[in-house]
Amino acid sequence: MRRYLVLALLVAVCPLAFGQAYKWKDAQGVTHYSDSPPPAGTKVEKIKTSGVVIPPAGEPAPASTVAAKPAPAAPVADTPANRTKLCEQLRKNADTLSKEKVVSVDDGKGGSRVLDDAGRARQVETTQAQMTLYCK
Template identity: 70%
Template structure:
């Protein structure tokens, strides 16, 4: 009975020993890894797999990715009306106006952590709002 169990475990692990991986870059420069070859005509490299998560001898594992800094949280109360704060707001408004003036696609925060692209009417409203705020705060 023990021989049957041992044989079953060996047969189950056998495909891992012969696994083949392929690495290639697409037209956009994105690197892909797969267990099947890429589309015909694509230059690729065969990657040797060990079936283990332990790096080969002499190699050190890559460092873990650095923690992303937390985005600034909005303050709970109103911001003090100081010359420094007005200057920061004015600089932000001018930057926003430059972005809105460009012909590229612009997105705004949807309030749920996502982004929504602006259509022409939305862009016009944002420009009008930004101009009004600049009139108030950029003196």
């Protein structure tokens, strides 16, 4: 009985050891990994797999494409020194928003995007509100 169980396990796992994976970057510069080929015309790198990746308990199985997510920022202690640093950065941001013609911000995907007039107005409003709250 044990031999049949081992044989069945080997037959089930064998195709996974010879699997093919693909790595490519999309137009926004996000790196994708997939077991199916990317859209036609995309520069692709084939990756040979050597086994199976099992997600940790409690996490859903990964989708066919995976984008890296940055780690969440650790909380910062509310000390006078940290408030001073924050206020200095907020003043620099306000200065940049008021003087520079073109301002880019992080797009949350590892790249940046240029602020339009409405985006700039929202950033100015947010910066002023933060300065009122933290820089007394």
